[in-house]
Amino acid sequence: MVGLDTMNAAYVESRGPASSIQYGQVPVPRCGPTDVLVQVEAVAVNAVDTFVRSGAYQTAMPFPFVVGRDLVGTVVACGSGITGFRSGDLVWTNSLGHGGRQGAAAQFAVVAADRLYHAPPGADPVELVAVVHPAATAYLGIVVHGRARAGETVLVAGAAGHVGRAATVFATRVGASVVATASATDLDACRRLGAREAFDYRDPRLGYLLRDAAPDGVDVHLDTSGHHDLELAVELxxxxxxxxxxxxxxxxxxxxVGSLYTRDGRIVGYAISNASTTELAAAAELINELxxxxxxxxxxxxxxxxxxAGEAHARLETGQAAGVRLVLRPAHG
Ligand SMILES: NC(=O)c1ccc[n+]([C@@H]2O[C@H](COP(=O)([O-])OP(=O)(O)OC[C@H]3O[C@@H](n4cnc5c(N)ncnc54)[C@H](OP(=O)(O)O)[C@@H]3O)[C@@H](O)[C@H]2O)c1
Structure with a gap:
């Protein structure tokens, strides 16, 4: 058991700007029968954490609200109904901090057992926490919503980004043929991850190059950049x-519209926040393997x-963390 009543945490009293994040003492959360208490080692900082904190993404938040959704840590106590975890296990989750659940950016966090996964043997907490959100997002995009199958062509736009790298790996793993777009300096990295072809997204001939690379059309088009060219995406x-x-x-x-329906095409959106615990667990299994x-x-x-934590949110919102994963480390002892 922890033996402490309070802990340090990064939290907000209401939705607001990054500067409203406070650092200080809050009560140590208590385990229910199906929960696990985790001593937090590393917490990722995601764009969605800033959306939740600011209110741009509306979700139930108990105040004071601890920010953050992903953690890697060590089990320190288990609810009476827990059989799958023991004190000392290295574990991770990527679904705290929304839907009424408290967040991860604290010395300790309570995690429902169906949202908690064992870390792979020898995992580095910082490296693992950096991938669990983008990788689960990529799994949902490629496997659950994109329904990519062996032999299909998958176009990953932004393939050198955090989500894009994992999407390239997952699509390759299901046996799809991946065509990637990224900055010119990242094209070799995309090919190393499994892309059959990779193109500079700034190339004025991009549409022509993509058509040529996917002559039978693109079966799954996942654009992680947020700059949607639906004219081109539907045409491809x-x-x-x-x-x-x-x-x-x-x-x-x-x-x-006409080009979409005459292809029997679909546009499907998703947010990881809506994923079921079954979908997240399936993603976790593959993430642990990879x-x-x-x-x-x-x-x-x-x-x-x-x-x-407040500085980390501000940097993410102002583009001062481009390409870098910010990871928060709570101090213990
Ligand atoms: N829906 C969800 O559940 C969910 C979950 C997680 C993340 N997200 C969102 O997914 C997005 C990507 O996240 P991330 O962490 O992967 O970001 P990231 O690491 O910044 O990746 C974005 C990539 O897109 C590239 N890019 C920029 N403009 C492009 C264009 N016009 N065409 C093709 N690629 C382009 C960037 O390349 P350069 O940097 O070289 O320009 C960068 O590598 C974010 O908007 C995030 O909020 C959504």
Missing amino acids: LAQRGRVVVMAGLSEHPGLP AGEGTLEPGPIEELPLDR
């Missing part, structure tokens, strides 16, 4: 192809102490 689509939309919170692109074999690349990481 194979019969019964799927355009998967998961970024660009305030985008309003035009849609070529993280265990070192296939999921976390990319550049910057560690910050937990008391700089």
